Amino acid sequence: MSARDRIDIDPPYDYPAYKSTILRSPKQPLLRVAPHPMEATGPVFPRKFVTDSEADLTTWGKGAPLGEKMILTGRVTDEDGAPVRNSLLELWQCNSSGRYAHPVDQHDAPLDPNFLGQGKVLTGDKGEYRFVTIKPGAYPWKNHPWAWRPAHIHLSLFGNAYSQRLVTQLFFPGDPLLPIDPIFNSVPDESARQRMVCELDLEHGIEEVALGYRFDIVLRGVKSTPMGV
Amino acid sequence: MAIRTPSQTIGPFFHVGLKWEAGEKVAFESPGGRVILTGRVHDGAGNPSADALIETWQAGPDGRAPVPGSAARVTGYSRAATDADGRYTIETVMPGACTGADGKKLPPQIHVTIFARGLLKALRTRVFLAEPAAIKGDPLARAAGPRVGTLIALRDAKDSGTWRWDVRFQGKDETAFIEI
Numbered sequence: 264m265s266a267r268d269r270i271d272i273d274p275p276y277d278y279p280a281y282k283s284t285i286l287r288s289p290k291q292p293l294l295r296v297a298p299h300p301m302e303a304t305g306p307v308f309p310r311k312f313v314t315d316s317e318a319d320l321t322t323w324g325k326g327a328p329l330g331e332k333m334i335l336t337g338r339v340t341d342e343d344g345a346p347v348r349n350s351l352l353e354l355w356q357c358n359s360s361g362r363y364a365h366p367v368d369q370h371d372a373p374l375d376p377n378f379l380g381q382g383k384v385l386t387g388d389k390g391e392y393r394f395v396t397i398k399p400g401a402y403p404w405k406n407h408p409w410a411w412r413p414a415h416i417h418l419s420l421f422g423n424a425y426s427q428r429l430v431t432q433l434f435f436p437g438d439p440l441l442p443i444d445p446i447f448n449s450v451p452d453e454s455a456r457q458r459m460v461c462e463l464d465l466e467h468g469i470e471e472v473a474l475g476y477r478f479d480i481v482l483r484g485v486k487s488t489p490m491g492v
Numbered sequence: 493m494a495i496r497t498p499s500q501t502i503g504p505f506f507h508v509g510l511k512w513e514a515g516e517k518v519a520f521e522s523p524g525g526r527v528i529l530t531g532r533v534h535d536g537a538g539n540p541s542a543d544a545l546i547e548t549w550q551a552g553p554d555g556r557a558p559v560p561g562s563a564a565r566v567t568g569y570s571r572a573a574t575d576a577d578g579r580y581t582i583e584t585v586m587p588g589a590c591t592g593a594d595g596k597k598l599p600p601q602i603h604v605t606i607f608a609r610g611l612l613k614a615l616r617t618r619v620f621l622a623e624p625a626a627i628k629g630d631p632l633a634r635a636a637g638p639r640v641g642t643l644i645a646l647r648d649a650k651d652s653g654t655w656r657w658d659v660r661f662q663g664k665d666e667t668a669f670i671e672i
């Protein structure tokens with residue numbers, strides 16, 4: 264927990280309901296040490312690092328992917344409300360039937376030759392971003408009986424400083440699998456969990472083509488330091 | 493103050509979205525001494541972690557934050573997924589000495605962020621590319637105390653440009669991770 268958090272925002276490392284944490288969570292407490300000067304700096308991604316087409320996951324193949332087309336928009340800010348500009352945002356997800364285009368994924372659901380499930384953008388001057396994609400499906404994952412991940416999109420953010428780096432997941436409102444998903448529920452605080460649920464946003468959809476969803480992302484401030492240092 | 497967005501695991505399928513062209517080769521605008529940092533990631537049972545992602549950030553050879561280059565690449569930052577043996581390899585240059593808050597020079601170190609299936613939030617630490625005697629005064633070396641050995645890369649006996657550093661999530665010789 265960062266000194267500036269009044270509640271536990273992030274999940275713990277040790278969360279046995281998610282079995283893979285059992286052998287991978289450190290048992291020793293994290294060391295608290297004065298920040299290194301490089302932690303307040305961070306990589307700068309040149310505009311050429313991304314191409315415009317990487318914001319649209321539905322035009323990658325020869326035809327349109329199967330599924331419910333959606334437009335995902337939002338803003339990236341820090342916890343003081345300042346926009347996080349020109350910052351890399353990467354996205355990956357399974358297809359509409361719940362299958363990743365990944366060799367390790369053995370789920371018996373069809374691959375979609377027109378859907379790869381990867382995208383990336385740089386945020387704009389107000390921290391804004393926009394992706395066009397399809398709504399991902401739920402999939403089983405063997406963690407426990409009837410373990411099915413709720414529909415989710417993986418997101419990776421760099422912010423503007425090394426200390427702001429975040430990987431998270433976006434979930435959909437009203438999903439009946441949310442209350443029984445150990446990964447979603449590893450976040451202890453209800454209001455923090457709701458940060459990971461996007462909102463239906465018709466204003467940014469395209470009538471009769473694609474629903475809009477809004478997902479604002481809040482990164483820690485650059486100046487926050489560990490407790491007691 | 494707004495509530496932050498919580499961290500979630502990267503899961504086992506991150507390669508779909510997080511592959512960079514030559515991501516394990518760190519680019520810099522100015523040249524420096526070539527360094528290979530390589531090692532394995534192990535879980536608490538001693539098994540290799542084949543689905544971890546190592547990212548590094550470091551000062552350039554001049555000890556300053558890397559400046560953006562003219563190419564379509566990012567400078568100073570790397571990303572390498574572990575293979576079936578849990579091995580990662582990063583090709584970079586020796587980081588220069590940064591100046592700490594107290595005005596003293598800090599020994600060469602690389603900032604490491606580790607993501608994996610089973611990690612609900614990233615693990616962060618730093619690895620020293622220096623002999624143990626050269627890091628005694630470093631604030632992290634002091635904070636790590638008897639665990640400092642888990643943060644020192646070992647120079648390969650045959651190839652002085654290669655440094656070996658393993659990560660252990662838990663168990664004996666658990667890597668000293670830091671809060672940042």
Ligand SMILES: [Fe+2]
Nearest residue numbers: 412415417503
């Ligand atoms: Fe997933």
